[in-house]
Ligand code: 4AD
C-alpha cells in the first residue's frame with residue numbers, strides 16, 4: 001500500500017493510500033465514525049463506514065481517544081466541505097497506541113496550564129501553524145542572504161564581554177578564565193567576519209537576562225545579524241527593507257493556509273512593500289508629542305511610544321539618527337551632529353513595535369575607544385575588537401532581527417511565548 005501524508009493527498013485523488021498519525025477529533029453516528037487525523041502535515045477526515053471494515057476495526061475506531069496513534073488505509077476523495085479539502089474512505093484501520101486521557105481538550109484552557117504542557121500544546125492547530133510559519137521565515141532569511149553573496153558566519157555563545165549593555169548578561173563559571181557570559185548578540189564577531197568576507201550573517205540563539213515580563217521579551221531568542229563592509233546607514237536601511245519585504249512575501253506565497261488558520265488579516269501583510277518610511281528620532285518624537293503622550297526628549301521609546309509611531313503608517317517604519325546616550329557604544333557618531341548616533345530601528349506595522357535594531361558602526365579607533373571608556377566597559381576585553389579599527393578600518397554597517405518578534409508580527413499573535421517551540425521567559429524554564 002502506498003504510504004503518503006495528508007499534505008500530499010491532492011496528488012492521490014481516487015487512489016488507495018495509507019496515512020499514519022494521531023486522532024485530533026472524532027464523532028460517530030450509528031453506522032459511521034468520522035475520525036479527524038493529524039499527521040504533522042495537516043488534518044484529514046477519515047470516514048469509517050461499518051460495512052467497509054471488520055466489526056473489530058469499527059469498534060476500535062469508535063473507541064479511539066484523543067491523540068491515540070493509528071494508521072488508516074482507504075480511498076482519497078476530494079471534498080471541499082471537509083477540513084483540508086480531502087477525505088479518506090477507510091477500508092482498513094490499525095491502532096498503534098490507545099492514548100491515556102489527553103489533558104488538552106477542545107475546551108478553553110488557561111495560558112499557564114497550556115504553557116506547562118507545551119510539549120503537547122504544539123500539536124494544536126494554532127500552535128502548529130505558528131511554528132510552520134516560523135520555519136518559513138527562517139528558511140527565507142537563509143535564502144535571502146545565501147542568494148545575495150553573504151557568507152554564514154557563526155559567532156560563539158560563550159563570550160568574555162557584553163555587546164548590548166551589562167545589565168542583561170547571563171553569567172556562568174568558566175574554568176580558570178573566571179566568568180563567561182552567554183552572548184547577547186553576535187555582532188562584534190560579525191564585524192570581524194565582514195572584514196574577512198565582505199558580507200556575512202550570524203544566525204543563532206542569543207540571551208538576555210531581561211527582568212521584564214512583557215509580551216515581547218524572551219530570555220533566549222534567535223537573532224539574524226547581517227554585517228556588511230563598505231556599507232553606510234542608508235545602504236543598511238535599503239537592505240533592511242528589501243529583507244523584510246522578501247520574508248513577508250515568502251510567507252504570503254508559501255504559508256497562506258497557516259495564516260488562514262490564524263485568521264490573519266492578509267491585506268495588512270500584502271501592504272508590506274518597499275519603500276518603507278524613514279524618519280529621524282526627532283521626527284518620531286514629534287509624532288509622539290502630537291498624540292499627547294508624556295514622552296521626554298532624549299529617552300528610548302517605550303512600547304506605547306512605538307505603537308504610537310507605528311500607527312501612523314501601514315508599513316514598517318525605520319527610525320534613524322538617535323541621541324547617542326540611548327544607544328550602544330559601537331554606533332557611529334553622526335558627522336553632522338555629534339550628539340547623535342547612526343542607529344536605526346525598524347518598527348513593525350500594526351503597533352507590533354521594534355523588530356530590528358541596527359547601525360552604521362564607529363570605524364574611527366579614537367572615537368570608539370572614547371565610547372568604550374564613556375560606557376565604562378573593560379577595555380582589555382575589547383582589545384581584539386579594536387584591532388578591526390587598527391588594520392584596514394572601513395565604513396561598515398549591520399543589523400539584528402529578532403525572529404520571535406517577527407513571527408509574532410507576521411502571525412498577528414499577541415505574545416512571543418507562542419513563537420518558539422519552548423519559550424524561556426523570566427519565570428519560565430519548563431518544560
Ligand atoms: O536592538 P538589539 O538589542 O540590537 C542588537 O543586539 C544589535 N547588536 C544587532 C546588530 O546590529 N547586529 O536587538 C535586535 C533585535 C530587536 O530588534 C528584537 O527584535 C530582538 O533582537 N530582541 C529580542 N527579542 C525577544 N526577546 C528579547 N529580550 C529581545 N531583545 C532583543
Ligand code: MG
Pocket residue numbers: 345354356357
Ligand atoms: Mg534595540
